[in-house]
Structure formats: C-alpha cells, structure tokens
Amino acid sequence: MKIITLGKLAGEGMANLRARSGMGLTAITIITLAFVVLGLFLVLFFNLNSLGTSLAQKLQLRVFLTDGASIETVGESLRSLPGVEGLEFVSKAQALEELRKQLGERSELLDLVEENPLPHTYIVRVREAELIPGIAEEAKTIVGVEEVVYGRESLGKVLDFINTVSILSVVGMVIIFLATLFIVVNTIRLTVIARKEEIAIRKLVGATDAFIRAPFVFEGIFMGLASASLASLLADFTYRLVLERAPQAIPFLPILPREAVVPQVTLSLLGLGVLLGIVGSWVSVRKYLR
C-alpha cells in the first residue's frame, strides 16, 4: 500500500471518529477512565512488588549470646550456616542504646538500672524468607547461643497478603483490559455497521481487505492512544495526590517515588492503547470482510 494511501486511510479513520463524535467521545472518555483505574492498579502492583522485595530484604534473625560466650566463635558458626547472607554484631552497650531510643521520653527509667541486662546480639541476614525457621533451629544448637528470635509467622503472613492483593490487582487489570477491549470492539463495530453499505460497495469495486480494514484500525489506534495519553496524565495526577498524603499517613508502608512508577505506567498504557486499537478493530471488521 502506498504511503499516501495509508495517510488518506488514517485520515478517514480520524474522520470516522469525528463523524460519530458523540459516541467516539463517550468511548474515549470511558476508556480513559478505565485506563486510569488500570493505571492505578499498575501503580498498586509496582508498589506491592517493591514492598514485597524490600520486606523480604529486611528478613532477619536476632541471635542473643550467653554472657561470656566467644563472640568470634559464634560468629564463625553462624556465618557457616547455609542460607546466611551476612552478620551484623550489636554489642550489649549498643543494644542498651537502642532500647533507650525506643523508650524515648521514658528512657530515664534505664538510668535506674545498675547493670546492663541486655545480651550481645548478632543480626543475621538471610537469603530467602522460607529458610528462616530452619536456620533459627540450627543457630539454637550452637554453643554460646542463648536464644534466637525472628518475626515468626507474622512476616510470612504479610508477604502472603501482599501476594494475594498483587494477584487480585493483576486480575483487576485483566478485567479492565478486557472491558475496554470490548468497548473498543463494540464502538468500532457500530462504525462498521454504519458503513456497511460503503464496505459492501468498496468490496464490489475491488478494494483489498487491507484497504477496507485500514481506516478502522486507525480509528482504533487513535482511540487507544488518545485514551492512554489522557489516562496517563490523570493517573500521574492521582498518584501525586496519594504521594502527598501517604508518607505521613502510613509511614510504615514505603511508597515508590513518581519517577519510579509514572514512566512505566505511561509506557504500559500507551502500549496497551495501541494493542487495544489494533485488536479491537481487527475483531470488529473481520466479520464484514469475509
């Protein structure tokens, strides 16, 4: 097909969209809104992923030493356990300092204590969350280890929950994608039906399938791109709204900065928009070609 023809057919697709502008606009508005929701799901998904990773990285065991145990020997033994990534040593004094910080105002309480009751501690970083219980068991058998403490099930449950919500958000995205696809198909199908006569005449005078299909594919792509662009702006705006409030409101949940999320979301939406346009128009015209 010649470039100039392609240009003409693209123009026709645009004209189609404008001709049925009431419906075209409604469709674009709704796809935009759907894409905003899709974009927010994406944002949620990215955030959950990063949250999961960062939580997993924080997985750690605390190993308390018996008074008088050899710090180095216990350290060696711990380091040699499979799955251990690294150790950090916290002395009795440092541990007391930490507690003092935790107690804040009421730390004067500690001044009343004659002897530091806290033990030397090793903080053990672990490769994977699943390995923690096993390592804890083994660590307990090491001579000089008084006790081993870790987040037990609670962390695992948080990760589980993050997983569930991740999956739900992917399901949500698929649903919304299908819904928008359906909207695109039906919107273009209405254009196709409105131009049924014209398609029939085109076929009769010897137009190839590609020639007949092109304006509808362009219409779909325009629709998808327009919606995706608008949606990206709106999603960005909404994310900024959330970013402004979230850190103070839920400091325990780290939220990704705009730069780490918005470009990906924008690209994903634009890609989906084009895909949507192509698939949607292909499906809606097919029946009238054969």
Place this chain on the structure above:
Amino acid sequence: MKIITLGKLAGEGMANLRARSGMGLTAITIITLAFVVLGLFLVLFFNLNSLGTSLAQKLQLRVFLTDGASIETVGESLRSLPGVEGLEFVSKAQALEELRKQLGERSELLDLVEENPLPHTYIVRVREAELIPGIAEEAKTIVGVEEVVYGRESLGKVLDFINTVSILSVVGMVIIFLATLFIVVNTIRLTVIARKEEIAIRKLVGATDAFIRAPFVFEGIFMGLASASLASLLADFTYRLVLERAPQAIPFLPILPREAVVPQVTLSLLGLGVLLGIVGSWVSVRKYLR
C-alpha cells in the same frame, strides 16, 4: 399493556440475548467482571468508612499529673472543658503495669527500678478530632497538670488519607458504572441495529413506543441482573479470600466481617444491574423511535 403481552415481550428480550448469544455472553461476562471490581470498591468503601469512624472514636489525649496533685480537682477541671466527652483515670501503678506489658520479655528491666517513675494519668475522650489541639492547650494551664500528650498530626493525616482513598474509590465506582452502562448501551444498540428493519415494520403496522421498547428493556434488565448475581457471588468469594488472610497480615487494620458487607454489596449490585439495564436500553432504543 396486557400482562400476557408483557410476558411475550420479556420472552422476546430473552430471545434477543440468546440470538446474539456470542455477544450477549461476552457482554455479561465483562459486565460481571466489572461488577466484581465495583463490588470490591464498595467493600473497600464500607471498610474505609468503618475504619474512619472507629479511628475517630479512638481520638484521645493523655494528661500526666504532677506528683501530689489532687486527682479529683484536675478531673473536675478537665471534665468542664468544652468538647470533652469523658475521662478515664490510670493510676501510677496501672501505668507501670501497662509499660510492663509493652516491654514484654524485657520487662524484668522494670524490676530493677526502685520507685515507680510514672505519673498518674487521665485519658480524655474528645468529641471531634479538630478540637484536640485546643483542649490540649487549655489542659496544660490547669494546676497539677505536668504534661499533655496526644497523637498530634499523625492521626489527622491518617484520617485525611482514608478520606482520599474513599473519594478515589467512589470515583472508581462511578467510572466502572459508566463503563458498564456504555457496554450495555452498545451491546443493546447492536441488537437494535440488527433489528432496525423489524422496528421500522413494527412502527409501520402501528406499534406503540412502549411495545417496541419493551423487549430491549427486558434484554437490558436480564443482562444487568445476570451480571449482578454472578458478580455478587464472585465478590463474596474474593472477600472471603481477603478475610482469611488480612487479619493476621495487617492486624492493625480492622476489617468488617462478611455479614456486615456482603448483603449490602449484593443488594447494591442487583439494584445497579436493573438500573443499568433500564437506562442502557432506554438510551439505545431512543434514537430509533424518534
């Protein structure tokens, strides 16, 4: 219109749906999925509302008394401040007990303390979050009050955040409703177009508008109800999935039990389904009646 005619026209609507069953089913599937998302937004919305209310109810000030101050006098003065709903007294001993609980394992630390360093405390319940800073200022001026402590801005920010998310979820619901409405309109419009000839002939032989419209309205209602019922089941299922995991994973966020949410969601979805069907079909037929 006679009942029997109405029945016949309802049957016709059903037949329409079956006749274009590929599209009818696709539409129902997608509306169902959209309704599931809608339902989950509703669930989120209900939960946020209840969370907001319960957090607001927990708004409280802690007033520490100077050693030797008159417990009763300070109590009287606090009670007389405008906006105060109630007082709870926590004695030195009770405060120490509380701290002991908070420290858990390491509470043996407290055994080393010779004298209880904690003050008598009044916990003040306040009518509205906005009043807290003012009341705190006034309480400080009371003789016998050592210090006043409250969650400062952090609670307000949490409430702000909950509000933002609530609004976003309402916006999400409106978007999804509009999208499904659009899907219903376009799906029925395709049926209408497929039956354009028939509508024209019906008009010609003297059918009233109501008579022509009825099958499409029924088609819309069937579509809406079918989707809403399926979606209710799916939303219930999903909510149970979340309920199973959430309490352990995020114990700090209270989640409403099924009974408090699912019936409302089901009713809302069914209502929306019918509304959708009626509005959708009305809009799509109107043009062909004029």
Place this chain on the structure above:
Amino acid sequence: MIHFIDVSKIYPNGSVGLDRVNLTVEKGEFVFLVGPSGSGKSTLLRLITREEKPTEGKVLVGSRNIARLRRKEIPYLRRRIGVVFQDFRLLPKLTVAENVAFALEVNELSRKEIRRRVAEVLDLVGLAGKERACPRELSGGEQQRVSIARAIVNNPLVLLADEPTGNLDPETSWEIVKLLETINIRGTTVIMATHNETIVNTLQRRVVAMAEGRTVRDEVRGSYQQ
C-alpha cells in the same frame, strides 16, 4: 376520506417533495399515482402514514388533520392504514404466518383471534397452505402477497402501495394488481404509486399524475401518458 389541502413538503435539505398539492380520495376508490422519478409520489404516501409531516397545509384522514397528530396517537392512525412496498419488507426469520401475525400483535389480540384472522387473510391472498414457509422459500410474487396480507389483516381503511410490482416480472405483477383489485372491490380504498405503463393503461382506473411535486393530471379513467 383522504384530503390533501394545499400541502407542501420541503425536506430539511431543501429538496421539494410536494408543492401545494390538493387531492381528494373517496372511500372505495382505486387510484394510480404516476409520474417521473422524484415527482413526489412516495412523499405523498409518506404524509398519509405520518412518516413525514407536511411543511404546510392539511392532510385529513377521516376527519382528522393528521399533521396535528400528537406522537402518541400515530400508532393508532397507522393501524388503520395498510402499506405495501416494492421490496416487500418481510422479516426473513419469521414464517409467513408469523410475518402476518406481527401486525396483529401490536393490537394485543388473543392468540386464537390472531390465528383466525391470519388464516382468513392468507386464504384471501391465495397463500393458504404456505403458512409455515419462510420468505426465502417463496417467489417474489408470493412474498408480495404476504406483505399485502400483512397490510390488510388489520382491516385498514386504506391500502397504500408504493411500486408494489417494481421487483416483479410482468406476469407476477399482473397477479398482484388483480389481488389489489379484489381487495378494493371488498371495500378498501387503494392508492398505488407505479411506473408500470402497461398496468395503468390496461386497468383504466383513476390516474393522478405528478411532476415536480405537483399533481398535473387527474383522470377518472386515465392512462399512464397524457
């Protein structure tokens, strides 16, 4: 029974459908409407069924000026008017009987009454025995009979036919016109727009000739050409 009084119809795009037409058709008449393409024959018929509203003038059906009809009243007007088209306008998915019953359903008659009347009218147009056939399985002439049956099953005051033989071969065309005559003899007023010279000239009925939206000739026993 039908009176056009100074009726003009200008379409929104400016083309003139009718230009100050005056015409009276009495009960029981058989009228041929002739004239070149675009002379306003279809427009005239569409004004009687209120598919279009006149731009000016009065269109009386019975004693009512239907230009003034409210939207809600239009269906009841249409139940008293039967219409037949060149392209039959049958629903391909319904059987012959269902296509005819279609016109009765809007009246909300009982099933039994509908069945009785459909049988009666199919008998009249000579299609008894073809109730279960689909339009596709019928010849053009038979399809036009079905559409005539549908048009008359409500016992209309008047039957309008817009080139009912345009798609038919000469022989079949004759059969259809004979049928219209039969229906006319039974008391229904018939107005038929046609280009078929032979039929008009042979039948020797009233002929109203149109040109450029006006009635230019009105003869009681007319022919196609001047």
Place this chain on the structure above:
Amino acid sequence: MIHFIDVSKIYPNGSVGLDRVNLTVEKGEFVFLVGPSGSGKSTLLRLITREEKPTEGKVLVGSRNIARLRRKEIPYLRRRIGVVFQDFRLLPKLTVAENVAFALEVNELSRKEIRRRVAEVLDLVGLAGKERACPRELSGGEQQRVSIARAIVNNPLVLLADEPTGNLDPETSWEIVKLLETINIRGTTVIMATHNETIVNTLQRRVVAMAEGRTVRDEVRGSYQQ
C-alpha cells in the same frame, strides 16, 4: 470471454439458485437476462463477481476459473467487472464525483489521474456539471447514471446490470438503456437482468431466458416472451 460450464448453485438453506447452467458470452456482446422472479438471474450475476461460489461446475472469466480463485485475488477480479444495481447503491454523503472516484481509490491512482478519469466518465454518462451534487439532489435516472459511471470508470471488461431500471419510470429507463448501449458500442460487454418487456422487445438483442435456475431459451435477436 465469460463461460459457465455445468454450473450449479445450491444455497446453504437448500434453495436452488442455478441448475447445471451452460452459457457463453463473448467479448462485446449485449445480453438480456430475463425470467420470472426466483429464476436465478441475480445468482448468475453474483457468480461472475465471485460474491457467491458455485456449488458445482466452472465459471471462466477470461481464461481463469474464478471458482478456484483465492480470497486475495478476488479484488483484482472485481476491478475488471463493473456492476450496476436497481437501487443505485450510492453513498449519500459523498458528491457525484466522489462516488465515482471511490472506485478508483482502491487502485491507488494519483489524485490527478483520478480527477481526469472521473471527469471523462461523467462526461460520457452525461453528468458533466453535476460533479458537486449529492445523490439526494438528483433524479432517479441521474443517480443510476452516477452508478453506471462508477461501474465503468475502471474500464472493466464486462458491465453487469441487475434490473437497473426497476426503480425508474419508462422514459428514464430508456435513457439508461441507451447509455448502456453506448457503453457496449465502445467495446464493453454488457449483461443486463431485467423484467422490462418493452425494452427487451424493442432492442432486439441477444436474450437468455431463465426458469427455475436453468437457461431455457437463448436467442440472438430475442424478445421477452417466447
């Protein structure tokens, strides 16, 4: 140039469109296709444009059996065949010139070439000066001229016309048939299905009569009736 060899066409619903038809039309001929409604005239024409595939037999256009054509090749066949219908099939929103140019666009000619050819062909059918008009603003005869212009603008080998005068008054019908004759004299093969007795009898061209899907008569200088 066009050969039907033992061609049968049974539609999916079982109705017989054509029943073992053998027919040869040479380059430059003018053929009338006559026969009662449902005798298979339109089916025969639809097989030439590959709108339908024969159930059995060969349809040769040029030297190719188009029953065997692949989907992709169909457009190129159709560019060599012009088709005219009873109901004109013009696009109401395009002007006369655009309606004709439409058929050239699919060939991806240059703008200039398109404009030249459209002007030429509109001149031939006698519509020079009406380029900018919309179909609505034209008489039936003028609309049919536009559709003929569209059919011949690609210089087709053959022009198929399915009852091109069915919607026209006798006078206009004559003009159209005269135009088809002119086009035929310039070298294009013309096949015209019609019910118009007068035209067939007056023109004295080759007549192929059909009945129930078969060719029952083929006369070099024929008339409508046996």
